[in-house]
Amino acid sequence: MLLKAAATVLTLAATVASARYVTAHLKNPAAPLQPPVLAGNGSTASALGGQFTVGPSVHESDVEPMTSTYAS
Amino acid sequence: MPPEAVLESHHFEALGTSCSLFAVGRPRASLLAAESWVLRLGDRFTRFASDSELSRLNARTGEWVDISGEMEELLREGLRAYEMSAGLVNVAVLPSMLAIGYSRPLVRGPGVATLHAVESLPRLGDVLEVHAGRARLESGAGIDLGGIAKGWMADRLCESLGPNAVANIGGDLRAVGPGPRGEGWPVGVGDRTLLLRDHGAATSSTRRRRWGDLHHLIDPRSGLPARSALEEVSVVASSGFEAEVVAKTALLLGPEFAPAYCAAHAMAWWLGGAA
Numbered sequence A: 001m002l003l004k005a006a007a008t009v010l011t012l013a014a015t016v017a018s019a020r021y022v023t024a025h026l027k028n029p030a031a032p033l034q035p036p037v038l039a040g041n042g043s044t045a046s047a048l049g050g051q052f053t054v055g056p057s058v059h060e061s062d063v064e065p066m067t068s069t070y071a072s
Numbered sequence B: 001m002p003p004e005a006v007l008e009s010h011h012f013e014a015l016g017t018s019c020s021l022f023a024v025g026r027p028r029a030s031l032l033a034a035e036s037w038v039l040r041l042g043d044r045f046t047r048f049a050s051d052s053e054l055s056r057l058n059a060r061t062g063e064w065v066d067i068s069g070e071m072e073e074l075l076r077e078g079l080r081a082y083e084m085s086a087g088l089v090n091v092a093v094l095p096s097m098l099a100i101g102y103s104r105p106l107v108r109g110p111g112v113a114t115l116h117a118v119e120s121l122p123r124l125g126d127v128l129e130v131h132a133g134r135a136r137l138e139s140g141a142g143i144d145l146g147g148i149a150k151g152w153m154a155d156r157l158c159e160s161l162g163p164n165a166v167a168n169i170g171g172d173l174r175a176v177g178p179g180p181r182g183e184g185w186p187v188g189v190g191d192r193t194l195l196l197r198d199h200g201a202a203t204s205s206t207r208r209r210r211w212g213d214l215h216h217l218i219d220p221r222s223g224l225p226a227r228s229a230l231e232e233v234s235v236v237a238s239s240g241f242e243a244e245v246v247a248k249t250a251l252l253l254g255p256e257f258a259p260a261y262c263a264a265h266a267m268a269w270w271l272g273g274a275a
Helices: A002-024 B028-045 B053-059 B069-084 B094-099 B149-160 B240-253 B258-265
Strands: A051-054 A059-061 B007-014 B017-024 B064-066 B128-131 B134-137 B165-169 B172-176 B185-189 B192-196 B199-205 B232-237 B268-272
Touching: A051 B192, A051 B258, B007 B028, B017 B028, B028 B053, B028 B069, B028 B149, B053 B069, B053 B134, B069 B128, B069 B134, B069 B149, B069 B240, B149 B165, B149 B172, B149 B199, B149 B240, B172 B185, B172 B240, B185 B199, B192 B199, B199 B240, B232 B240, B232 B258, B240 B258, B240 B268, B258 B268
Parallel strands: none
Antiparallel strands: A051 B268, A059 B192, B007 B017, B017 B165, B064 B134, B128 B134, B165 B172, B172 B199, B185 B192, B199 B232, B232 B268
16 A cells, blocks of 8 residues: 555656656747758859758769769 | 779660769679660650550559559659658659640650649649559549659669669769779769769759740649749759659759758758749
8 A cells, every 4th residue: 555655656746847847948949950051051152053062971072073963 | 902993884865864874893784784674664664655554554543553563662752752852742743744745755845735724733642552563543643753763763773783883864863882983973963073972963953854934843732833943953862862852842942941951851952043
């Protein structure tokens, strides 16, 4: 009996504590995107017009391309 | 010291476009076999031949139709493209293609456009069901695989061309391995040369396959040719298929939302023609 009561009290306490924590840490809908993706992330103007962005896993080169994405 | 591996290349026409294959350390016969595979699948996936596997599926709407393993895989990829693009890449685009007059290969000139009957495209899952070895289209629906098949083929080809190869099918390509010099495969994307290594790349454009005021890139929201302020988008992603889907989606999203979408789905991108 004592064990049941202790378990019930522990459960209720955990529920109340969780609820209080959640309501005290509301999501801020105005928080900025992390990492910022809309500006200042390495985009450069292209000679063809528009914007070129190259992520860290891709490297640029000045060698002649063997093929291109412009076949069609 | 082992002899330097030889770079083989092979160029051919298929699917109404130009294709290129490159492979290091593979016999030329493997590239020729890859060309045969592309031509074979092109014959089955085209909507311009009435006896192709795709045309038979499109002709028998409302009933279950037996399909090949490749067709099943590609239709499932069509469903995945729909989800990836939030509905902006929709293979059930055939009615719109026919309405704008894209009813035959453009080398023969466009057909007559009948735009008054055009509607927004249906939800793909509502008109296409795919089960093992069979598929079913709702009455009135039609499939065009032109928006996803080339990238998917490039991915499949690279699996057969060995660990150091490039397959470029009409500008939708996949590159695997370190390339001929060990620094990646030099590929022209936008106005740059990028060194690709286990990447896919593709360009989506409204500047090509264009006639009069019309072009082939349909916006599913209207069923009409897209009126995006972006005219051309090139993307590097993890596969040819994904690059093709992301490039088309970004173009349709336009300059306001394309940067964020590309940042989430691509490794490099070029947004051209932004107003």
